[in-house]
Amino acid sequence: MAAIGAKRLAVIGAGMVGVCAASWLQRDGHSVFLIEASAPGRGASLGNAGCFNGSSVTPVAMPGVIRNVPRWLFDPLGPLSLRWSYLPAIAPWLLRFARAGTPEKVRAQARALRPLVGPSLEALKPLVSAAGAEHLVHRLGHLYVYRSAAGPEKDRLAWDLRRENGVQVEEFDADELRQLEPALSRDFVRGLLVRENGHTSDPLALVERLVEHFLRSGGELVHAEARGFRLESRRLAAIDTSAGELPADAAIVCGGAYSKPLAAVLGDKVPLETERGYHLMVRDPEVMPHIPTADADGKFVATPMDTGLRFAGTVELAGLAAPPDWRRARILLELGRRMLPGLAASYPQERISVWMGHRPSLPDSLPVIGPSRATPDVIYAFGHGHVGMTAAPMTGKLVTDLVAGRRPAIDIAPFTARRFA
Ligand SMILES: Cc1cc2nc3c(=O)[nH]c(=O)nc-3n(C[C@H](O)[C@H](O)[C@H](O)COP(=O)(O)OP(=O)(O)OC[C@H]3O[C@@H](n4cnc5c(N)ncnc54)[C@H](O)[C@@H]3O)c2cc1C
Structure with a gap:
């Protein structure tokens, strides 16, 4: 009844x-x-990085982000690409995006986001337990890695926003990082770990x-x-x-x-726009990080999944209808090898899979x-x-x-x- x-x-x-x-x-x-x-x-x-990051309070339109856009667009390995034919359609969204990125606005956005994302794992737990899906959800933290000691300083506002909203962050130097995640390239000399974060090892x-x-x-x-x-x-x-x-x-x-x-x-x-994103997966990889690890400069995440190692990220502005540009997925393998040099120099087709999906994005x-x-x-x-x-x-x-x-x-x-x- x-x-x-x-x-x-x-x-x-x-x-x-x-x-x-x-x-x-x-x-x-x-x-x-x-x-x-x-x-x-x-x-x-289906194809996201699988992270339940309660610490994700930093908006995409951070102050100064627009200044990086030309460099990113002209770098073939950069985290952003734009189909120029789509520029007229997305221009009003980009204008709102640029206006959303003032220091006062991003502070307000972060304050609004924290109560939505912070209790993620607690709010998910009853659903996951009832569904018998506990084996798919892990709370092991999320690691952000930098290639220079000054790297975190460049992202100072983002780290301030996280800390101001109650996120606890642990910092690691090069040696400590090596012990934490031995598979990582020695190019990385700083790591910031957020232990409260979790991930799923199979989003689908x-x-x-x-x-x-x-x-x-x-x-x-x-x-x-x-x-x-x-x-x-x-x-x-x-x-x-x-x-x-x-x-x-x-x-x-x-x-x-x-x-x-x-x-x-x-x-x-x-x-509402789509920020298209890609992933590339390596089946039976030679090495994997133990927890989701974000290359803070490359703006992608390496997540250990049940079905292999997933590199996910990048933003492509091209709307809902345009076909995928698989080069955007393949660059993730090149970037991933720089992060995890123990990966093989080449893979047969059957060990690699690629995916493109549509993030549903508002400018703020x-x-x-x-x-x-x-x-x-x-x-x-x-x-x-x-x-x-x-x-x-x-x-x-x-x-x-x-x-x-x-x-x-x-x-x-x-x-x-x-x-x-
Ligand atoms: C590369 C990449 C990495 C990401 N990594 C992360 C991450 O680590 N952590 C995180 O939190 N987020 C991540 N995201 C973002 C996250 O994947 C999305 O925000 C999230 O999946 C959106 O979920 P949704 O249910 O709103 O949309 P979707 O998963 O797209 O589901 C919408 C569903 O609605 C259906 N639908 C749409 N319109 C209609 C209609 N008119 N009638 C019937 N059905 C309809 C669609 O078929 C679809 O199945 C990532 C995204 C990408 C692209």
């Missing part, structure tokens, strides 16, 4: 954010169905296990594309999908980088979480950019509070869609 106040709820999108939202809503007593156009976990949640398997448990607990998965909403007097009547109208009392939009049109039909113009590095303009029954939960795996469990709890009419556990005002009006 349904609990009093239980509703029939639709969650649009079965990525990490959608499945966490669906799971928390289900635990609150609702009857929940996921609407997924593809297959669960096959979007950005994690989403799939969570979805399986959701289905075993009475949830449904509808294979369809959501296209719009039918409202009656500002209340949601049904979701318009490729499989017809699906009645629901409320809907949560978790469509990742594809959420923009669904917000637009409800009158919310959200400057904050997601959109909260009710739509047109109706309180459609709630947004998208745009988590570089930290969607980490922010998903708390996002799920927040939308569950909103559906129940409870005051959310943290301040969600910074995440409103109206901040772009």
Whole structure:
């Protein structure tokens, strides 16, 4: 029998954010169905670096970052690339991005992000335990490595923001780094370790296990594309999908980088873009770091996964439709060899795999979480950019509070869609 106040709820999108939202809503007593156009976990949640970094409070648009852009763009191994034909389309987003990067604004963004990402592992734990997926989630820390002793000083503001928001950081010199992670190149002479951080050793398997448990607990998965909403007097009547109208009392939009049109039909113009990212995996690698390790200058992460060693990162601005540029993935192997010289000089095709995915990114590095303009029954939960795996469990709890009419556990005002009006 349904609990009093239980509703029939639709969650649009079965990525990490959608499945966490669906799971928390289900635990609150609702009857929940996921609407997924593809297959669960096959979007950005598949190929990311797998890090649950509660310390990820630093926005992408940090002060001065724009000054690095020309150097990055002209370096073939650089962390950023742009398809020039896409420049006119992305120019308004870039303008907002540049404006978001003032010292005052990034301090406010970091303060807003910390309560969303900090409790990630605690908020994920009940879902993972119920799904029997504990073996996929690890709390071993996250290491950032630098090639010069002065490196961390260059990133001073980022480290200040982390520390100001309660992140504990341990520093290591070259010898200590060697003991901590013997596989690392001797070029690295400084390491900063954040022990509170965790990771998953298989992001896709994690989403799939969570979805399986959701289905075993009475949830449904509808294979369809959501296209719009039918409202009656500002209340949601049904979701318009490729499989017809699906009645629901409320809907949560978790469509990742594809959420923009669904917000637009409800009158919310959200400057959602995709920061495309790549990964390259080496099966049976000769060496692996023991914990996720970020090359702070190269801006990529090496994560030990159940299926091999994953190098993930880089940003490509080219929109949702352009085909992948696999050179962007292959440079990760070159960068990875510089990080871990014990890797082989070449690999047969069957030991290498590559992937491209769409980070759903807002220019101020904050997601959109909260009710739509047109109706309180459609709630947004998208745009988590570089930290969607980490922010998903708390996002799920927040939308569950909103559906129940409870005051959310943290301040969600910074995440409103109206901040772009
Ligand atoms: C290279 C790279 C590395 C990253 N590393 C990390 C990391 O280490 N830690 C971290 O926290 N984050 C990381 N991220 C970011 C993270 O992967 C994303 O923020 C996160 O996966 C977004 O999750 P999501 O559920 O919002 O979107 P997605 O996983 O993309 O899921 C959205 C789902 O919605 C479906 N959908 C969309 N529109 C519709 C519709 N209209 N109808 C039906 N279904 C729809 C899609 O098919 C998709 O399955 C990384 C990203 C990249 C690219």
